[in-house]
Amino acid sequence: MLEVVAKRCENYDKNKIKQIIYNIFSSQRFLNKLNSLDSVLLKPNLLGPYPPDKGITTHPEFISAVIEILKDYNIKISLFDCPGGTVKYKKVLNECGITYLSKKYDIKILETVQSGIKIFGNNPEYIISKPFVDCQSIINLPKLKTHTLTIFTGAIKNFYGIIPGVAKSNYHRIAPNPTKFANIIVDIYSIVKDKIIFNIIDGIIGMDGDGPSSGDTKNFGVILGSYDAVALDFCAARMMGYNPYKIPIIKLAADKYNISLQEIKLIGDFDKNYKLENVNINKSKITNKILRFLSTPLKGIFKKLFWSHPDFLKEKCIKCGECVSFCPVSALNINKVSPIPILDRDKCILCMCCIEICSENAAYLKKSILGKFLIK
Numbered sequence: 384m385l386e387v388v389a390k391r392c393e394n395y396d397k398n399k400i401k402q403i404i405y406n407i408f409s410s411q412r413f414l415n416k417l418n419s420l421d422s423v424l425l426k427p428n429l430l431g432p433y434p435p436d437k438g439i440t441t442h443p444e445f446i447s448a449v450i451e452i453l454k455d456y457n458i459k460i461s462l463f464d465c466p467g468g469t470v471k472y473k474k475v476l477n478e479c480g481i482t483y484l485s486k487k488y489d490i491k492i493l494e495t496v497q498s499g500i501k502i503f504g505n506n507p508e509y510i511i512s513k514p515f516v517d518c519q520s521i522i523n524l525p526k527l528k529t530h531t532l533t534i535f536t537g538a539i540k541n542f543y544g545i546i547p548g549v550a551k552s553n554y555h556r557i558a559p560n561p562t563k564f565a566n567i568i569v570d571i572y573s574i575v576k577d578k579i580i581f582n583i584i585d586g587i588i589g590m591d592g593d594g595p596s597s598g599d600t601k602n603f604g605v606i607l608g609s610y611d612a613v614a615l616d617f618c619a620a621r622m623m624g625y626n627p628y629k630i631p632i633i634k635l636a637a638d639k640y641n642i643s644l645q646e647i648k649l650i651g652d653f654d655k656n657y658k659l660e661n662v663n664i665n666k667s668k669i670t671n672k673i674l675r676f677l678s679t680p681l682k683g684i685f686k687k688l689f690w691s692h693p694d695f696l697k698e699k700c701i702k703c704g705e706c707v708s709f710c711p712v713s714a715l716n717i718n719k720v721s722p723i724p725i726l727d728r729d730k731c732i733l734c735m736c737c738i739e740i741c742s743e744n745a746a747y748l749k750k751s752i753l754g755k756f757l758i759k
Contacts, residue, residue, distance in 0.1 A: 384646050384647070384648050385609065385610070385611045385613075385614035385642065385646070385647050385648065386411065386609065386610075386614070386647075386648045386649075386650055387607060387608070387609040387611075387614050387615050387617075387618040387619075387647060387648070387649050387650070388407045388410055388411065388607065388608050388609065388650055388651045389605055389606070389607045389618065389622065389649060389650075389651040389652060389653045390403045390406065390407065390605070390606050390607075390651050390652050391604055391605060391652045391653075392587050392604060392605065392606045393587070393602070393604045394587065395435075395442055395444040395445065395587060395588075396444075397444045397447050397448050397451075400444060400445055400448040400587075400606070401447075401448035401451055401452060403606055404448050404449060404452060404583060404606065404608070405452055407583065407606070407608040407651075408452070408581070408608075410650070410651075411581075411608065411609070411610060413580075413581055413610070416580060417452075417453070417456045417458065418456065420456070420458050420519065420520055420580075421458065421459060421519060422458060422459040422460070422461070422518065422519045422520070423453055423458050423459070423460055423461075423518075423519070423520050423521070423522050423580075424461050424462070424463060424493075424514060424515065424518040424519075424520065424521050424522075424578075425446065425449065425450070425460065425461070425462040425463075425490075425521075425522055425524060426462075426463065426464060426515070426521050426522070426523050426524060426541065426542070426544065426545070427440065427441035427446055427462065427464055427479075427481075427524040427525075428440050428441045428464070428524070428525050428526040428541050428544065428585075429441070429464040429466050429475050429476075429479050429481065429544070430466060430467065430544075430595060430596060430739070431466050431467065431468070431470055431475060431596065431740065431742050432466075432470060432474045432475045432477070432478035432479070432742050433478060433479065433596070433742065434478060434479075435479065435480050436588070436600070437590075437600055438526070438528070438588040438589050438590045438600040438601065439526070439528070439590060439595065439596050440479045440526060441479075441524045441525070441526050441585045442480075442585055442587065442588065443479065443480030443481065443483065443484055445524065445585040445587065445606075446462070446481075446484060446524060447484060447487075447488070449522065449524065449583065450484065450488050450490060451488075453522075454488065460488070460490040460491070461490060461491040461492070461493055461514070461518070462481065462484075462485070462490055462491070462492050462493070463492070463493040463494075463498075463512065463514050463515070464544045465495055465512055465544050465545065465546060465547050465548050465551075466544075466548055467548055467551050467552075467709060467736070467739060467740050468548055468549065468705050468706075468708060468709035468736075468740040469548065469549060469705060469708045469709065470548070470705060470740075470742070472494055472495075476492060493514045495512050495547045495548070498512060498513050498514045499512075499513040500512060500513055500547060501513050501516050503574050504570070507553075507554065507557055507567070509546070509570065509571060509574060510546060510547060510550045511545050511546065511571075511574055511575075512545050512546070512547055515545040515575050515578065516574070516575065516578075518578060519578075520578060520579075520580040521575060521578045521579045521580065522579075522580060522581050522582075522583070523538055523541055523542070523579055523581070523582040523583070523612065524541075524583055524584075524585060525537050525538050525540070525541035525582070525584050525585070526541075526584070526585050526586075526589055526590075526595075527584050527585065527586035527589035527590075527603055527605070527607075527619055527623070528589050528590040528591075528594040528595045528598070529590060529591050529592060529593070529594035529595070529598055529623075529663075529664060529666070529667035530594050530595045530667060531593055531594065531595075531666070531667050531670040531671060531674070531735055531738070531748070532561055532564060532671065532674065532734070532735045532739075533561065533564065533565060533568065533630075533631070533632055533671075534561075534625065534630050534631075534667050534668060534671045535616070535619075535620045535623065535625055535627075535630050535632070535633075535667070536594065536595050537584060537612075537615065537616040537619050537620065538582040538584060538609075538612035538613075538615045538616050538619075539568060539569065539572045539612050539613065539616055539632050539633070539636055540568055540616075540632060542568075542571055542572045542575060543568055543571060545571065545574075545575060546571065549708070549709070551709075551736075552709050552710065552711035552734075552736055553711060554567045555711045555732070555734035555736055556711035556712055556732065556734070559732035559733065559734050560674075560675060561631065561671055561674050561675050562631050562675065564734075565631035565632045565635055566631075566635060568632050569632060569635045569636045569639060572612065572636065573639070576612075579612065580610075581608065581609075581610060582608065582609055582610070582611070582612045582615045583606065583607070583608040584605075584606065584607040584608070584615060584619055585606065586603045586604075586605040586606060586607060586619065587602070587603065587604060587605070587606065588600060588601070588602050588603065589601055589603045591623070591662050591663040591664060591666075591667075592663045592666050592667070593666055593667070593670070593738075593747070593748070594667060595739060596738070596739050596740075596741070596742075596744070597738055597739075597741070597744050597746070597747060598663075598666075598667075599663065601661070601662065603623075603659050603662075604659075605622065605653075605659070607619050607622075611642070612636075613633060613636045613637050613640065613642050614642070614647045616630075616632070616633050616636075617633055617637075617644055617647050618647065618649045618655075620633060621655075622653070622657060622658065622659055623658075623659055623662050623664055624658050624659065624662050624664050625664055625668075627644065628644065670748065673691055673750075674691075674733050674735070691733065691748055691749065691750045692726060692728050692731055692733070692748070692749055693726060693731065693733075693735075693737050693738055693746055693747070693748060693749070694723075694726070694746070694747060694748075694749035695723035695724055695745050695746055695747075696723075696744075696745045696746075696747065697722045697723055699743045699744060699745035700722065700723045700724070700743065700745035700746075701743055701745070702717055702722075702723070702724070703742075703743075704717055705740050705741065705742070706724055706736070706737035706740055706741055706746060707724055709736050709737065709740045710736060710737060711732070711734060711736060712730050712731070712732055713730065714726055714727045714728075714730035714731040714732075715727075715737060723745075724737075735748070
């Protein structure tokens, strides 16, 4: 039987977090495993250049707690993630508080350009950042958030970050439908699954609504840990109020690895039926349904009444061009006249890349009157 530990934690007091994570490791008999390790690669969620208090990326104090535990076991530590788009990696590291960590603890921060890539499969072909394949072991440090394309983002989805930044857009192009994209995510997770020795979700502060970057910051006050990423996502999604059986990534991964979701056991500070308070999961659920629906051809009057497409807020857009560079189908462009990027709606595949990549929260999903009614 797979176990997931969930503990209460209301703030980013590093010493408190360290004790909680130590207790999670101890209860899962993980500390003995640490004795046999020489090196660990930490995989946080570094989606983009966002300040830690936004609840978008794994908090540096959360990472610090894990680093200090590993340091106690004299384990060599490195850290790596591949943010989306063409944003400068140095900017992401600075904004997310990772540069400070690397200096404080003398840990190595890896980069795709220096480390290289490896190719897996052929239909599709997966481009994987080499360190995730060559490392001895990985500790996965995802963030607890909603996601408009995949409904929920947690431990499994965090491994989309092993794909180099710009290369990510190609998988959105070949799998614009949310269910097909979920298959892509599970395939990528499978490539490094055997390297993952533990998963711990930073759910102290996370995001609901239009996650993973444009939603509302929420204090969930929870840390969850497990050996198994599928089990962890199952319990975390259920705690947020989702029916995890209806989240494609969780269901697909469970089927692939013959995991009985009914037998997953939640232990710690919460009852298995506990739901976090005031969590808005409706936006991600309904938007996901709309995206699945709109990924099929619509005809006649219904096509005119029911539509949705990315748009941009003039007061927030700085015309940095990140969305244009990252769009997998070149549906966006910038000119000197328009104050915002211009969208070619005939090309747009509703992959949500532009919304996810926008560090200014200027991009959003504009809906028809019928679409707005369904969201409400």
